[in-house]
Amino acid sequence: MSSPQEIKLTVNGKAERLSVRPWVSLLDTLRHHLHLNGTKKGCDHGQCGACTVICDGERILSCLTLGVMKDGSEITTIEGLGQPGNLHPLQEAFLEHDAYQCGYCTPGQICSGVALMKEGHANTREEVKELMSGNLCRCGANTNIIDAIMAVKDGAHE
Amino acid sequence: MSQPTLPHxxxxxxxxxxxxxxxxxxxGQATYAAEYTPDDxxxxxxxxxxxxxxxITGIDERAAREIEGVVEIIHHLRRPKLGYFDMQYSDIDAPPGSPFRPFYDAEIQFAEQPIALVVAETFEAARYAASLVEVTYDKAPFDVDLHKNLDTARKPKKGIDSILKPMPPDDYGDFDGAYAAASATYEGExxxxxxxHNPLEMHATITVYExxxxxxxxxxxxxxTNSQIYISGVFGMKMSDVRVIAPFVGGGFGSGLRPQYQLVMSVMAALHLQRNVCVQLDREQMYTFGHRPETLQRLRFGASxxxxxxxxxxxxxxxTSRFEDYHEAxxxxxxxxxxxxxxxxxxxxxxxDRYSPLDMRAPGGLTGVLAVETVMDQLADQLGMDPLAFRLKNYTTTDVSSGKPYSSKELRACYExxxxxxxxxxxxPTGKHPQRGNRLVGHGMASxxxxxxxxxxxxxxxLTTEGKLLIQCALNDCGQGAYTVMSQIAADELGLPFEDVTFEYADSKLDASPVQGGSFTTGVVGSAVKAACFALKDKIFHLAQILDGFPLGDALLPDVTFTGGEIVLNADPSVRIPFTDIIxxxxxxxxxxxxxxxxxxxxxxxxxRNSHAASFVEVEVDAQLGVVYVxxxxxxxxxxRIMNPQTARSxxxxxxxxxxxxxxxxxTLLDRQLGKFMNTxxxxxxxxxxADIGELDVIFVEEKDEIINDLGVKGLGEVGTISMAPAIANAIxxxxxxxxxxxxVKLGDL
Structure with missing residues (x-):
């Protein structure tokens, strides 16, 4: 077990200096060290997508990455996308389309959806469904989630 | 000047x-169980x-204790005192039998049984040290094979849960004679x-030692309330010394209907160390407790x-397990x-030799109706009838098995x-095999x-000092929408705008609530909310009657309307008493x-008393590969009655x-040699x-029920699941x- 290492992360625009041991995942760095619990732990194995965050512009599974590997990176979590009173268009669309039930997969779905739209690969509903399939929803809000993303993609919430 | 009209x-x-x-x-502001941040x-x-x-013959903790940050290792030899009687381990949803007692003794009763808890300053240290705990065992033979043990099958013991999950009625009529005389018969398994269940949030508990x-x-x-009763039983604590809070639950589907073992372990560690302790299961451990039971059904149906x-x-x-008779209808x-x-x-x-099964969304109903409704299509096919026409031919407004009429039943409208x-x-018709490209297209329906x-x-x-409404109940919600619906019920009963209602929930110090499951929350807790609001209305009105100057004269409760935060006299709507005047x-x-x-x-x-549904499904089946697309x-x-069409649709x-x-x-695939689940x-x-989900459409048909409860509501959580699975099988x-x-259904079946 090696000793803690100093890392720098920019999280939601805020510079953070942290001392974390090398075996701490980025997910637990966010949750346990920064108390940013909006990013969820659903499997800790890269199988459910609940821990999706946007790292240097790309959506990644924060449970499959160690905190120390992201030294110097810019991370956006659900808390950084929008807050009550100042919601991101996709957050607003999730409310309008009731694109969640328990809410546990929701931050990952939203981060994934925001990054997906920037990637520009998904043009049709079928493509969005396919490229969002790494984000599981056990409540079965699937069609509402895709509806919300399509609405923002098509500019209904711009 | 015209008379003022009643405010709407x-x-x-x-x-x-x-x-x-x-x-x-x-x-990301919703706080789930593992996300509270008490000190230390x-x-x-x-x-x-x-x-x-x-x-268990021995537990070697030496390697685990060497890890920096490890505080304690708890197991059957080192733990707080636990209850002696089965009743102390019982909970609202417990089936008849002797509930599993975590860390009670050295006996292993099922695969992956929890046997120790490593407590450390960090999650990572606890996880690593847990992998270093060396346990030795005396192994005993076991048997987990349902098919090989059908000869040991027996009727379930009856318990209090038989009220919710009734045993089948005794045989009636003459099955053998009718089956022999039938023109069309189907026999199959x-x-x-x-x-x-696999809720996305893994089971977790934080216990704060005050x-x-x-x-x-x-x-x-x-x-x-259920977790509170359980912990107070297991540890012999006063109910008032145990407070359980759970405002956000990342999915349940039945997995939280019984207290799971992380709860008792978190409490054990907190009592033993007099510290605050978080225990969260990992995804693999989510397969080590209750589940929908493996079930084999044999059916013989006959029709004229x-x-x-x-x-x-x-x-x-x-x-079921050796220790509890989990059963379903x-x-x-x-x-x-x-x-x-x-x-x-x-x-x-x-x-x-497995853990007890546990209610999982539409328990029993999904299993049984899947069989009934697929067999119905086989009979329809033999008779050369359309599956919907066959069901309409056998439509009933009476439950023949009990001889009682339905309190309401609009299944025909669902079908239509x-x-x-x-x-x-x-x-x-089946056999025509219409194709779209290389895919076969099929249509199926089911009830x-x-x-x-x-x-x-x-x-x-x-009624708060500001003249607004606060309602309270220990009820908690895993995402079905109960908090919103309870607030809607309360707003209507007291005639207040939705914004003026606050609901306090999910805390065992509030009025005891049943578990949230079985599709009964809106009917059961909603009726209590309505009743409490009605009683409050009555109390407000009694004060209004004796206000200075007696503005309401000799009016009685039916002579006034509660609306917009005021009591309005029906006969003269210019007479209005704001709730704030009452306060x-x-x-x-x-x-x-x-x-x-x-x-x-x-x-x-x-x-x-039943809710009903009908699903109609189109599938495409890849003719070469056998892949099924809904x-x-x-x-x-x-x-x-549908309380909130948006959350109801969801x-x-x-x-x-x-x-x-x-x-x-x-x-979940079982290795019968090892006795454990494999794809965990x-x-x-x-x-x-x-990508698996096609176009889904929902219709709520008008149904008025004046029997079931004052709200006329029957519940939605299970019924939509039940009709869908057999409709897919019938479409295939x-x-x-x-x-x-x-x-x-697997590729190999097609």
Whole structure:
């Protein structure tokens, strides 16, 4: 077990200096060290997508990455996308389309959806469904989630 | 000047409302069990047994204790005192038997049984140290094989839960004679393996050890009251010293209907160390407790040449543990859906060396109706009848199995409206195999039925000093939308705008609540909220009657309207008394009433009480590969009054997705040699993903029920799941001519 290492992360625009041991995942760095619990732990194995965050512009599974590997990176979590009173268009669309039930997969779905739209690969509903399939929803809000993303993609919430 | 008209308050019930906790959920502000941040929080990680049955002979902790940050290792030899009697381990949803006692003694009763908890300063240290705990065992023989042990099947013991999950009625009519005389008969089996709930949030508990030795517990549960009762029983604590809080639950589906082992371990560690402790299970450990039981069903159905179902034999064999008789109502439904006169039913358990099964979304109903409704299509096919026409031919407004009329039943409207929306008249007879490219296209339909359960529940309503409404109940919500719906019910009852209602919930210090499950929350807790608000209204009115100057004269409660935060005299709407005047008259003090709503057994027991649904599904089946795609589906639901069409629709959509899971995706594979489940992760246990879901459409048909409860509401959580899975199987039959008897359907079956 090696000793803690100093890392720098920019999280939601805020510079953070942290001392974390090398075996701490980025997910637990966010949750346990920064108390940013909006990013969820659903499997800790890269199988459910609940821990999706946007790292240097790309959506990644924060449970499959160690905190120390992201030294110097810019991370956006659900808390950084929008807050009550100042919601991101996709957050607003999730409310309008009731694109969640328990809410546990929701931050990952939203981060994934925001990054997906920037990637520009998904043009049709079928493509969005396919490229969002790494984000599981056990409540079965699937069609509402895709509806919300399509609405923002098509500019209904711009 | 014209008379002022009564101010109009928008009816909340029946109005689509966004969830009151929605903004918290989409911004990451919703706090789930493992996300509280008490001071100096310790983390516990569970060690599970590596044998399936036997005895622990030794626990070597030395390597684990060397790890920096490890604080303590708890197990049967080092733990706080636990209860002696089975009753102390019981909970609201416990089946008959002796509940499992974590860390009680050295005995191993099932694979992956939790046997130790490593507690450390960090999650990572606890997890690593847990892997270093060396346990030695005396192994004993075990048997986990359902099929090989059918000869040991026996009837379940009856318990208090038999009220919610009735045993099948005794045989009636003459099945053998009717079956022999039938023009069309079908005999076959339907089988599915165990399935796991897999809520996205893994079970977790944080126990806060308060300065006075009392406990504040943040638990993943479907009942704060249930967890409180359980912990107070297991540790012999006063109920008032145990407070359980669970406002946000990342999915339950039944997994939280019983307190799970992380709860008792978190409390054990907190009591032992007098510290705050978080225990979260990992995804693999989520497969080490309750699950939908593996069930084998045998069916023999017979019908007359004119399409009347005349004979039903439905037998089921389900797994249970050696220590509890978990049971479901699996075989009861054919006789409730169809007016068949000759019926033989049997439901038996096969005790095995596994953990007890547990209610999982639409328990029993999904299993049984899947079998009944696929067999119905086989009979229809033999008779050359359209599957919908066959069901309409056997339509009933009486539950023949109990001889009682339905309190309401608009299943016919479900059939008609869903068939029209779907375009059922376009369906081709089975055997025609219409194709789209290289895919065979099939259309199928099925019925769904679920019990509308009523139980007592209590709630408190308070008119605050600002003249607004506060309602309180320990009820918690896993995402069904109860918080929003309860607020809507309260707003309507007191005539207040929705914004002026606050709901306090999910805390065991509030009025005790049943668990949230069985589709009964809105009917049961909603009725209590309505009753408490009505009692508060009465109290407000009594004060209004004696206000200075007697503005209401001799008016009685029916002579006034509560609206917009005022009491308005119907005869002269210029007479208005704001609630704030009542509070002022009450010397500035709030008014509060608690009320228990008890269902009237004399009124409801004369009726069969059920919600109904019908699903219509189109599938495409890849002709070469056998891959099944659910391209579109329509489900129509008759479940009484719909409180919030937006959240209600989501409930049914969720049920339809679960139907896809049941029919095409979900099973937990058991290694019979090792006695343990193999695909214990979300990569190998397949739940439907976005790409699996086609177009889904939901219809709520008008249904008025004046019997079930004052709200006329029956519940939605299960019924949409039940009709969907068999409709998919029937659509596959229509596409391919192949009969589906094992679920989930696999490529090899096609």
């Amino acid at each position: 308050t928008q009816a909340e019930i029946g109005r689509p409302r966004r969830r009151i906790v929605g903004v918290q959920k989409v911004t 929080l310790l983390y516990g990680y569970v060690v599970n047994a590596t044998i399936t049955r036997g005895t 339907v089988y599915h393996r165990s399935q796991h 300065a006075d030795g009392k406990l504040t517990i943040y638990d993943k549960t479907q009942g704060t 040449a004119d399409g009347k179902l005349t004979a039903v034999s439905h037998e089921a064999f389900a797994e 699996v075989v009861n439904h054919a006789g409730m859906l169809y007016p068949v006169e000759n019926v033989h039913l049997e439901y038996k358990l096969v005790p095995l 409206q869903a068939a029209e929306r779907f375009g059922w008249d376009q369906r081709k 769904g039925i679920w019990d509308a359960i009523m139980l007592p529940a209590k709630a408190t309503a308070r 002022a008259f009450n010397k500035g003090k709030a008014l509060e009433v608690s009320k228990t709503n008890v269902p009237n057994p004399f009124k409801i027991k004369k009726y069969a 391209t579109r589906a329509v489900t129509a639901v008759a479940a009484g 409930q049914i959509l969720g049920g339809m997705v679960w139907g896809i899971g049941m029919a095409l995706r979900e099973e 992760n979300l990569a190998e246990y397949h739940i439907p993903v976005h 039959f229509n596409a391919t001519g192949k009969v589906m008897t094992q679920f989930p």
